[in-house]
Amino acid sequence: MTVSFILSSLARLYPDAQCALLFRNPFELLIATILAAQATDKSVNKITPELFRKYPTPADFLPLSPEELEASIRTIGLYKNKARHILATCTLLVSRFGGEVPADRASLESLPGVGRKTANVVLSNAFGVPAIAVDTHVFRVANRLGLAQAATVLETERQLMGNIPEEQWTIAHHWLITHGRQVCHARKPACSSCDLHPVCADYHKKTEE
């Protein structure tokens, strides 16, 4: 009952929730997601249209030196590491996967700079495979609401997959991120104006203390 109330409330609050990264195909989403680690989607969206105009495919990245790629992405945090990961990923995409982004988790996670969260983002948003990518917002909001009660990202993902119907995994990820950005802030959650406070585990715990 509580889970379905939370999900229907989030659906009503955020009918337009979707991936905030700009992309036109799985390759662009993969690179944008690597760039977005510990950086804002907004900062990534500022540079990726020009980046993909110049280098639209994995093969187009291969002639670049790390320093040349760094020059195109230097406004993004950790850009030196990310430039190396992107070049190594493009090399593998060309040599092992025929220049295409693979649509399975194991292959995606074999790429440099691609962990479980990035693989989930690509699987769900580019290939339509149900998945819940747990980032800092999803982790915080899910555990505050009581959709999960977990100390780790992996356990949070596992519990969310158990509590949320599979057909809603991908959109629930977008709902929880949007709620975290707009209302359930890390330091000062706006509980008094939050529609979910009647069913929020963290809110009830705080008001009972």
Ligand code: SF4
């Ligand atoms: S009531 Fe507060 S803690 Fe709970 S989801 Fe809303 S903003 Fe977050």
